Amino acid sequence: MANVARVLVTTEVISVSDLAAAVRSNTAGAIVTFSGDVRDNDHGREVTSLEYEAHPSAQGLLEKVASEIAGRHDVLDVAVAHRHGPIPIGEAALIAAVSAKHRKAAFDACADLVDEVKAQIPIWKHQVFADGTDEWVNCA
Protein backbone atom coordinates (compact mmCIF):
# COMPACT_ATOMS: atom_id res chain seq x y z
CA MET A 1 0.00 0.00 0.00
CA ALA A 2 1.28 3.37 -0.98
CA ASN A 3 2.04 6.24 1.35
CA VAL A 4 0.30 9.64 1.42
CA ALA A 5 3.33 11.92 1.62
CA ARG A 6 1.62 15.31 1.81
CA VAL A 7 -1.90 16.81 1.65
CA LEU A 8 -2.37 20.54 1.85
CA VAL A 9 -5.26 23.00 1.54
CA THR A 10 -3.60 26.38 1.85
CA THR A 11 -3.75 30.05 0.88
CA GLU A 12 0.03 30.03 0.30
CA VAL A 13 1.83 29.53 -3.04
CA ILE A 14 2.15 25.83 -3.94
CA SER A 15 5.01 24.45 -6.03
CA VAL A 16 5.54 21.49 -8.34
CA SER A 17 9.10 21.00 -7.12
CA ASP A 18 7.98 20.79 -3.46
CA LEU A 19 5.35 18.17 -4.23
CA ALA A 20 7.68 16.22 -6.54
CA ALA A 21 10.30 16.23 -3.76
CA ALA A 22 7.71 14.96 -1.28
CA VAL A 23 7.12 11.79 -3.33
CA ARG A 24 10.75 11.18 -4.35
CA SER A 25 12.58 8.07 -3.16
CA ASN A 26 15.39 5.82 -4.31
CA THR A 27 12.92 3.05 -5.13
CA ALA A 28 10.72 5.27 -7.35
CA GLY A 29 11.47 5.04 -11.03
CA ALA A 30 8.77 7.44 -12.19
CA ILE A 31 7.28 10.64 -10.83
CA VAL A 32 4.32 12.25 -12.57
CA THR A 33 3.08 15.69 -11.55
CA PHE A 34 0.03 17.70 -12.54
CA SER A 35 -0.25 21.44 -12.10
CA GLY A 36 -3.59 23.13 -12.68
CA ASP A 37 -2.77 26.77 -13.28
CA VAL A 38 -4.97 29.86 -13.35
CA ARG A 39 -5.56 30.84 -16.99
CA ASP A 40 -6.11 34.33 -18.37
CA ASN A 41 -9.06 33.07 -20.40
CA ASP A 42 -12.01 30.70 -20.08
CA HIS A 43 -14.29 29.69 -22.93
CA GLY A 44 -12.84 32.52 -24.98
CA ARG A 45 -13.43 35.25 -22.39
CA GLU A 46 -10.58 37.15 -20.77
CA VAL A 47 -10.23 36.45 -17.05
CA THR A 48 -8.81 39.31 -14.98
CA SER A 49 -8.96 37.83 -11.49
CA LEU A 50 -9.88 34.63 -9.79
CA GLU A 51 -10.51 33.38 -6.31
CA TYR A 52 -11.11 29.92 -4.82
CA GLU A 53 -13.20 29.29 -1.75
CA ALA A 54 -12.73 26.14 0.33
CA HIS A 55 -15.19 24.49 2.72
CA PRO A 56 -13.72 23.79 6.20
CA SER A 57 -13.91 20.05 5.44
CA ALA A 58 -11.69 20.35 2.34
CA GLN A 59 -8.44 19.33 4.06
CA GLY A 60 -9.96 16.18 5.58
CA LEU A 61 -11.70 15.18 2.36
CA LEU A 62 -8.51 15.76 0.36
CA GLU A 63 -6.67 13.42 2.76
CA LYS A 64 -9.38 10.82 2.19
CA VAL A 65 -9.14 11.13 -1.61
CA ALA A 66 -5.34 10.86 -1.49
CA SER A 67 -5.61 7.68 0.60
CA GLU A 68 -8.11 6.18 -1.85
CA ILE A 69 -5.76 6.86 -4.78
CA ALA A 70 -2.82 5.41 -2.84
CA GLY A 71 -4.83 2.22 -2.27
CA ARG A 72 -6.21 1.93 -5.78
CA HIS A 73 -2.98 2.06 -7.83
CA ASP A 74 0.40 0.34 -7.73
CA VAL A 75 2.23 3.47 -6.63
CA LEU A 76 4.67 4.46 -3.89
CA ASP A 77 3.87 7.99 -2.70
CA VAL A 78 1.04 10.43 -3.33
CA ALA A 79 0.98 14.17 -2.60
CA VAL A 80 -1.61 16.82 -3.39
CA ALA A 81 -2.07 20.51 -2.62
CA HIS A 82 -4.98 22.83 -3.36
CA ARG A 83 -4.56 26.57 -2.95
CA HIS A 84 -7.51 28.85 -2.15
CA GLY A 85 -8.12 32.57 -1.78
CA PRO A 86 -7.16 34.91 -4.64
CA ILE A 87 -4.64 33.35 -7.06
CA PRO A 88 -2.76 35.43 -9.66
CA ILE A 89 -2.97 34.43 -13.32
CA GLY A 90 -0.35 31.79 -14.17
CA GLU A 91 0.02 30.45 -10.63
CA ALA A 92 -1.06 26.96 -9.59
CA ALA A 93 -4.41 26.22 -7.93
CA LEU A 94 -3.96 22.44 -7.73
CA ILE A 95 -0.80 20.33 -7.77
CA ALA A 96 -0.69 16.55 -7.60
CA ALA A 97 2.38 14.32 -7.59
CA VAL A 98 2.65 10.53 -7.66
CA SER A 99 5.69 8.28 -7.60
CA ALA A 100 5.74 4.65 -8.68
CA LYS A 101 8.14 1.95 -9.72
CA HIS A 102 6.77 2.10 -13.25
CA ARG A 103 5.46 4.99 -15.27
CA LYS A 104 2.04 3.75 -16.33
CA ALA A 105 0.81 3.45 -12.74
CA ALA A 106 2.17 6.93 -11.99
CA PHE A 107 0.38 8.50 -14.97
CA ASP A 108 -2.89 6.66 -14.24
CA ALA A 109 -2.89 7.46 -10.53
CA CYS A 110 -2.04 11.15 -11.06
CA ALA A 111 -4.85 11.60 -13.62
CA ASP A 112 -7.27 9.70 -11.34
CA LEU A 113 -6.26 11.86 -8.37
CA VAL A 114 -6.98 15.08 -10.29
CA ASP A 115 -10.37 13.73 -11.45
CA GLU A 116 -11.33 12.80 -7.89
CA VAL A 117 -10.24 16.16 -6.48
CA LYS A 118 -12.42 17.95 -9.00
CA ALA A 119 -15.40 15.70 -8.28
CA GLN A 120 -15.19 15.28 -4.52
CA ILE A 121 -13.54 18.27 -2.85
CA PRO A 122 -15.82 21.16 -1.77
CA ILE A 123 -13.86 23.99 -3.34
CA TRP A 124 -15.36 26.68 -5.57
CA LYS A 125 -13.94 28.97 -8.23
CA HIS A 126 -15.05 32.55 -8.79
CA GLN A 127 -13.88 34.28 -11.97
CA VAL A 128 -14.04 37.98 -12.84
CA PHE A 129 -13.93 38.79 -16.56
CA ALA A 130 -12.47 41.75 -18.42
CA ASP A 131 -15.99 43.00 -19.24
CA GLY A 132 -16.75 43.37 -15.52
CA THR A 133 -19.02 40.33 -15.26
CA ASP A 134 -18.22 37.45 -12.94
CA GLU A 135 -19.23 33.83 -12.44
CA TRP A 136 -19.11 30.99 -9.99
CA VAL A 137 -17.77 28.16 -12.18
CA ASN A 138 -20.12 25.18 -12.73
CA CYS A 139 -23.02 27.16 -11.25
CA ALA A 140 -25.22 28.10 -14.21
Next chain:
Amino acid sequence: MANVARVLVTTEVISVSDLAAAVRSNTAGAIVTFSGDVRDNDHGREVTSLEYEAHPSAQGLLEKVASEIAGRHDVLDVAVAHRHGPIPIGEAALIAAVSAKHRKAAFDACADLVDEVKAQIPIWKHQVFADGTDEWVNCA
Protein backbone atom coordinates in the same frame (compact mmCIF):
# COMPACT_ATOMS: atom_id res chain seq x y z
CA MET B 1 0.21 23.65 -33.60
CA ALA B 2 2.07 23.48 -30.35
CA ASN B 3 5.51 24.84 -29.66
CA VAL B 4 8.64 22.85 -28.75
CA ALA B 5 9.92 24.92 -25.84
CA ARG B 6 13.10 23.02 -24.98
CA VAL B 7 14.94 19.84 -25.99
CA LEU B 8 18.13 18.84 -24.24
CA VAL B 9 20.53 15.89 -24.29
CA THR B 10 23.05 16.73 -21.59
CA THR B 11 25.44 15.36 -18.99
CA GLU B 12 24.28 18.04 -16.52
CA VAL B 13 21.62 17.65 -13.82
CA ILE B 14 18.10 18.11 -15.23
CA SER B 15 15.20 19.46 -13.16
CA VAL B 16 11.41 19.13 -13.19
CA SER B 17 10.96 22.76 -12.18
CA ASP B 18 13.10 24.00 -15.10
CA LEU B 19 11.14 21.96 -17.63
CA ALA B 20 7.79 22.89 -16.07
CA ALA B 21 8.81 26.56 -16.22
CA ALA B 22 9.75 26.16 -19.90
CA VAL B 23 6.20 25.13 -20.83
CA ARG B 24 4.36 27.56 -18.52
CA SER B 25 2.17 30.31 -19.98
CA ASN B 26 -0.88 32.32 -18.98
CA THR B 27 -3.02 30.41 -21.48
CA ALA B 28 -2.04 26.96 -20.15
CA GLY B 29 -4.47 25.49 -17.65
CA ALA B 30 -2.63 22.21 -17.14
CA ILE B 31 1.01 21.19 -16.95
CA VAL B 32 1.95 17.52 -16.67
CA THR B 33 5.51 16.45 -16.01
CA PHE B 34 7.22 13.08 -16.00
CA SER B 35 10.50 12.37 -14.27
CA GLY B 36 12.23 9.05 -14.84
CA ASP B 37 14.61 8.66 -11.93
CA VAL B 38 17.49 6.27 -11.35
CA ARG B 39 16.35 3.53 -8.98
CA ASP B 40 18.46 1.62 -6.45
CA ASN B 41 16.94 -1.66 -7.66
CA ASP B 42 15.87 -3.35 -10.87
CA HIS B 43 13.94 -6.61 -11.05
CA GLY B 44 14.71 -7.18 -7.39
CA ARG B 45 18.47 -6.70 -7.70
CA GLU B 46 20.30 -3.87 -5.95
CA VAL B 47 21.78 -1.32 -8.36
CA THR B 48 24.91 0.46 -7.14
CA SER B 49 25.75 2.61 -10.15
CA LEU B 50 24.34 3.48 -13.50
CA GLU B 51 25.46 5.21 -16.65
CA TYR B 52 23.68 6.24 -19.84
CA GLU B 53 25.37 6.46 -23.22
CA ALA B 54 23.92 8.64 -25.99
CA HIS B 55 24.50 8.34 -29.74
CA PRO B 56 25.59 11.63 -31.38
CA SER B 57 22.22 11.78 -33.20
CA ALA B 58 20.23 11.72 -29.92
CA GLN B 59 19.72 15.49 -29.69
CA GLY B 60 18.39 15.77 -33.25
CA LEU B 61 16.14 12.74 -32.89
CA LEU B 62 14.79 14.02 -29.57
CA GLU B 63 13.89 17.31 -31.30
CA LYS B 64 12.07 15.32 -33.99
CA VAL B 65 10.11 13.29 -31.43
CA ALA B 66 9.16 16.43 -29.49
CA SER B 67 7.86 18.03 -32.72
CA GLU B 68 5.82 14.93 -33.54
CA ILE B 69 4.21 14.99 -30.09
CA ALA B 70 3.51 18.72 -30.41
CA GLY B 71 1.74 18.07 -33.70
CA ARG B 72 -0.20 15.01 -32.58
CA HIS B 73 -1.93 16.39 -29.46
CA ASP B 74 -3.97 19.47 -28.59
CA VAL B 75 -1.24 20.95 -26.41
CA LEU B 76 0.57 24.28 -26.09
CA ASP B 77 4.23 23.64 -25.22
CA VAL B 78 6.42 20.56 -25.06
CA ALA B 79 9.82 20.21 -23.37
CA VAL B 80 12.04 17.18 -22.86
CA ALA B 81 15.52 16.54 -21.45
CA HIS B 82 17.58 13.35 -21.32
CA ARG B 83 20.69 13.18 -19.18
CA HIS B 84 23.59 10.84 -20.01
CA GLY B 85 26.87 9.85 -18.44
CA PRO B 86 26.91 8.54 -14.86
CA ILE B 87 23.78 9.45 -12.89
CA PRO B 88 23.56 9.07 -9.09
CA ILE B 89 20.72 6.99 -7.61
CA GLY B 90 17.58 9.11 -7.15
CA GLU B 91 18.44 11.69 -9.81
CA ALA B 92 16.49 12.09 -13.03
CA ALA B 93 17.54 10.53 -16.34
CA LEU B 94 14.57 11.73 -18.38
CA ILE B 95 12.19 14.63 -17.79
CA ALA B 96 9.24 15.54 -19.99
CA ALA B 97 6.82 18.44 -19.54
CA VAL B 98 3.70 19.33 -21.52
CA SER B 99 1.29 22.24 -21.12
CA ALA B 100 -2.22 22.35 -22.54
CA LYS B 101 -5.47 24.20 -22.09
CA HIS B 102 -7.05 21.04 -20.69
CA ARG B 103 -5.62 18.29 -18.58
CA LYS B 104 -6.47 15.19 -20.61
CA ALA B 105 -4.41 16.34 -23.60
CA ALA B 106 -1.51 17.19 -21.28
CA PHE B 107 -1.56 13.74 -19.63
CA ASP B 108 -1.91 11.91 -22.96
CA ALA B 109 0.83 13.88 -24.70
CA CYS B 110 3.28 13.53 -21.81
CA ALA B 111 2.79 9.75 -21.61
CA ASP B 112 3.09 9.49 -25.41
CA LEU B 113 6.27 11.58 -25.36
CA VAL B 114 7.90 9.29 -22.79
CA ASP B 115 6.90 6.18 -24.77
CA GLU B 116 8.38 7.63 -27.97
CA VAL B 117 11.61 8.65 -26.27
CA LYS B 118 12.08 5.13 -24.97
CA ALA B 119 11.33 3.59 -28.37
CA GLN B 120 13.09 5.99 -30.73
CA ILE B 121 16.05 7.69 -29.08
CA PRO B 122 19.45 5.93 -29.34
CA ILE B 123 20.39 6.04 -25.69
CA TRP B 124 21.58 3.07 -23.67
CA LYS B 125 21.59 2.22 -19.97
CA HIS B 126 24.36 0.33 -18.20
CA GLN B 127 23.72 -0.90 -14.68
CA VAL B 128 26.18 -2.24 -12.12
CA PHE B 129 24.70 -4.44 -9.41
CA ALA B 130 25.70 -4.91 -5.77
CA ASP B 131 26.98 -8.43 -6.56
CA GLY B 132 29.53 -6.97 -8.98
CA THR B 133 27.75 -8.05 -12.17
CA ASP B 134 26.61 -5.53 -14.74
CA GLU B 135 24.23 -5.35 -17.67
CA TRP B 136 23.30 -3.29 -20.68
CA VAL B 137 19.54 -2.94 -20.26
CA ASN B 138 17.35 -4.54 -22.98
CA CYS B 139 20.37 -6.39 -24.34
CA ALA B 140 19.93 -10.01 -23.33
Next chain:
Amino acid sequence: MAVTVRLFAAARAAAGVSQLEVAAGSVQGILDSLVESHPALRQVLPQCSYLLDELALHDLGSQVNDDSTLDILPPFAGG
Protein backbone atom coordinates in the same frame (compact mmCIF):
# COMPACT_ATOMS: atom_id res chain seq x y z
CA MET C 1 -31.71 27.36 20.25
CA ALA C 2 -31.82 27.40 16.47
CA VAL C 3 -30.42 25.79 13.32
CA THR C 4 -27.31 27.38 11.85
CA VAL C 5 -27.31 27.55 8.05
CA ARG C 6 -23.95 28.17 6.37
CA LEU C 7 -23.92 29.27 2.73
CA PHE C 8 -20.90 28.92 0.47
CA ALA C 9 -19.71 30.37 -2.82
CA ALA C 10 -22.61 31.05 -5.24
CA ALA C 11 -25.17 30.35 -2.50
CA ARG C 12 -23.56 32.92 -0.23
CA ALA C 13 -23.33 35.38 -3.13
CA ALA C 14 -27.03 34.89 -3.93
CA ALA C 15 -28.18 35.23 -0.32
CA GLY C 16 -25.79 38.05 0.51
CA VAL C 17 -24.92 36.40 3.82
CA SER C 18 -22.66 33.51 4.80
CA GLN C 19 -24.57 32.38 7.87
CA LEU C 20 -28.16 32.47 9.14
CA GLU C 21 -30.09 31.19 12.11
CA VAL C 22 -33.42 29.54 11.30
CA ALA C 23 -36.03 27.55 13.19
CA ALA C 24 -35.77 23.76 13.33
CA GLY C 25 -37.76 21.80 10.76
CA SER C 26 -37.31 19.62 7.71
CA VAL C 27 -34.48 20.44 5.28
CA GLN C 28 -37.04 21.20 2.57
CA GLY C 29 -38.98 23.47 4.95
CA ILE C 30 -35.82 25.38 5.84
CA LEU C 31 -34.86 25.75 2.16
CA ASP C 32 -38.34 27.01 1.29
CA SER C 33 -38.16 29.66 3.99
CA LEU C 34 -34.68 30.68 2.81
CA VAL C 35 -35.95 31.18 -0.76
CA GLU C 36 -38.79 33.28 0.61
CA SER C 37 -36.43 35.55 2.55
CA HIS C 38 -33.67 35.50 -0.12
CA PRO C 39 -35.34 35.02 -3.54
CA ALA C 40 -32.01 34.92 -5.47
CA LEU C 41 -31.39 31.51 -3.89
CA ARG C 42 -34.18 30.04 -6.03
CA GLN C 43 -31.84 29.53 -9.01
CA VAL C 44 -28.89 28.24 -6.99
CA LEU C 45 -30.47 25.70 -4.62
CA PRO C 46 -31.56 23.12 -7.24
CA GLN C 47 -27.84 22.54 -8.06
CA CYS C 48 -26.68 22.37 -4.44
CA SER C 49 -25.80 19.52 -2.15
CA TYR C 50 -26.16 19.66 1.63
CA LEU C 51 -24.23 18.69 4.72
CA LEU C 52 -26.01 18.19 8.05
CA ASP C 53 -23.43 18.50 10.83
CA GLU C 54 -20.69 17.86 8.23
CA LEU C 55 -22.27 14.65 6.90
CA ALA C 56 -23.70 14.34 3.39
CA LEU C 57 -27.47 14.60 3.34
CA HIS C 58 -29.52 12.86 0.66
CA ASP C 59 -33.11 13.13 1.90
CA LEU C 60 -34.55 16.65 1.91
CA GLY C 61 -37.31 15.32 4.17
CA SER C 62 -34.78 14.85 7.00
CA GLN C 63 -35.42 16.70 10.21
CA VAL C 64 -32.91 19.38 11.28
CA ASN C 65 -32.85 19.90 15.02
CA ASP C 66 -31.81 22.88 17.09
CA ASP C 67 -28.03 23.34 17.45
CA SER C 68 -27.45 21.51 14.19
CA THR C 69 -25.60 23.07 11.26
CA LEU C 70 -26.89 22.80 7.70
CA ASP C 71 -24.31 23.63 4.99
CA ILE C 72 -25.43 24.61 1.49
CA LEU C 73 -22.81 23.63 -1.10
CA PRO C 74 -23.03 24.70 -4.75
CA PRO C 75 -21.45 22.41 -7.40
CA PHE C 76 -17.75 21.94 -6.70
CA ALA C 77 -15.23 23.62 -9.01
CA GLY C 78 -11.82 22.85 -7.57
CA GLY C 79 -8.69 22.22 -9.57
Next chain:
Amino acid sequence: MAVTVRLFAAARAAAGVSQLEVAAGSVQGILDSLVESHPALRQVLPQCSYLLDELALHDLGSQVNDDSTLDILPPFAGG
Protein backbone atom coordinates in the same frame (compact mmCIF):
# COMPACT_ATOMS: atom_id res chain seq x y z
CA MET D 1 40.26 4.59 -47.83
CA ALA D 2 38.14 2.35 -45.62
CA VAL D 3 34.78 2.00 -43.90
CA THR D 4 34.54 3.35 -40.35
CA VAL D 5 32.54 1.13 -38.00
CA ARG D 6 31.35 2.74 -34.75
CA LEU D 7 30.19 0.46 -31.94
CA PHE D 8 27.97 1.66 -29.10
CA ALA D 9 27.00 0.43 -25.64
CA ALA D 10 26.79 -3.40 -25.44
CA ALA D 11 28.33 -3.74 -28.91
CA ARG D 12 31.34 -1.65 -27.88
CA ALA D 13 31.59 -3.60 -24.63
CA ALA D 14 31.54 -6.92 -26.52
CA ALA D 15 34.09 -5.83 -29.12
CA GLY D 16 36.29 -4.02 -26.64
CA VAL D 17 36.67 -1.09 -29.06
CA SER D 18 34.45 1.82 -30.01
CA GLN D 19 35.70 2.29 -33.57
CA LEU D 20 37.23 0.13 -36.30
CA GLU D 21 38.34 0.54 -39.88
CA VAL D 22 37.26 -2.26 -42.22
CA ALA D 23 37.30 -2.90 -45.96
CA ALA D 24 34.32 -1.86 -48.09
CA GLY D 25 31.69 -4.53 -48.78
CA SER D 26 28.15 -5.51 -47.98
CA VAL D 27 26.84 -4.80 -44.49
CA GLN D 28 26.45 -8.54 -43.89
CA GLY D 29 30.01 -9.18 -45.08
CA ILE D 30 31.37 -6.51 -42.76
CA LEU D 31 29.38 -7.92 -39.80
CA ASP D 32 30.63 -11.45 -40.53
CA SER D 33 34.23 -10.26 -40.52
CA LEU D 34 33.62 -8.36 -37.26
CA VAL D 35 32.28 -11.50 -35.57
CA GLU D 36 35.33 -13.39 -36.78
CA SER D 37 37.72 -10.84 -35.28
CA HIS D 38 35.57 -10.15 -32.17
CA PRO D 39 33.61 -13.35 -31.35
CA ALA D 40 31.74 -11.77 -28.40
CA LEU D 41 29.79 -9.72 -30.95
CA ARG D 42 27.97 -12.87 -32.11
CA GLN D 43 25.41 -12.61 -29.30
CA VAL D 44 24.89 -8.86 -29.56
CA LEU D 45 24.56 -8.28 -33.32
CA PRO D 46 21.25 -10.12 -33.86
CA GLN D 47 19.55 -7.53 -31.62
CA CYS D 48 21.21 -4.52 -33.20
CA SER D 49 20.04 -1.94 -35.70
CA TYR D 50 22.36 -0.08 -38.05
CA LEU D 51 22.93 3.41 -39.37
CA LEU D 52 24.79 3.98 -42.63
CA ASP D 53 26.08 7.56 -42.64
CA GLU D 54 23.51 8.38 -39.91
CA LEU D 55 20.54 6.98 -41.87
CA ALA D 56 18.61 3.90 -40.77
CA LEU D 57 19.59 0.81 -42.72
CA HIS D 58 17.11 -2.02 -43.28
CA ASP D 59 18.82 -4.23 -45.89
CA LEU D 60 21.92 -6.05 -44.68
CA GLY D 61 22.74 -6.70 -48.36
CA SER D 62 23.40 -2.96 -48.87
CA GLN D 63 26.87 -2.01 -50.09
CA VAL D 64 29.04 0.09 -47.76
CA ASN D 65 31.57 2.17 -49.64
CA ASP D 66 34.91 3.60 -48.58
CA ASP D 67 34.66 6.74 -46.40
CA SER D 68 31.23 5.70 -45.18
CA THR D 69 30.41 5.21 -41.50
CA LEU D 70 28.47 2.19 -40.27
CA ASP D 71 27.03 2.53 -36.74
CA ILE D 72 26.08 -0.54 -34.72
CA LEU D 73 23.28 0.25 -32.27
CA PRO D 74 22.12 -2.21 -29.61
CA PRO D 75 18.47 -2.02 -28.46
CA PHE D 76 17.68 1.42 -27.03
CA ALA D 77 17.16 1.78 -23.30
CA GLY D 78 16.65 5.46 -22.70
CA GLY D 79 14.36 6.97 -20.10
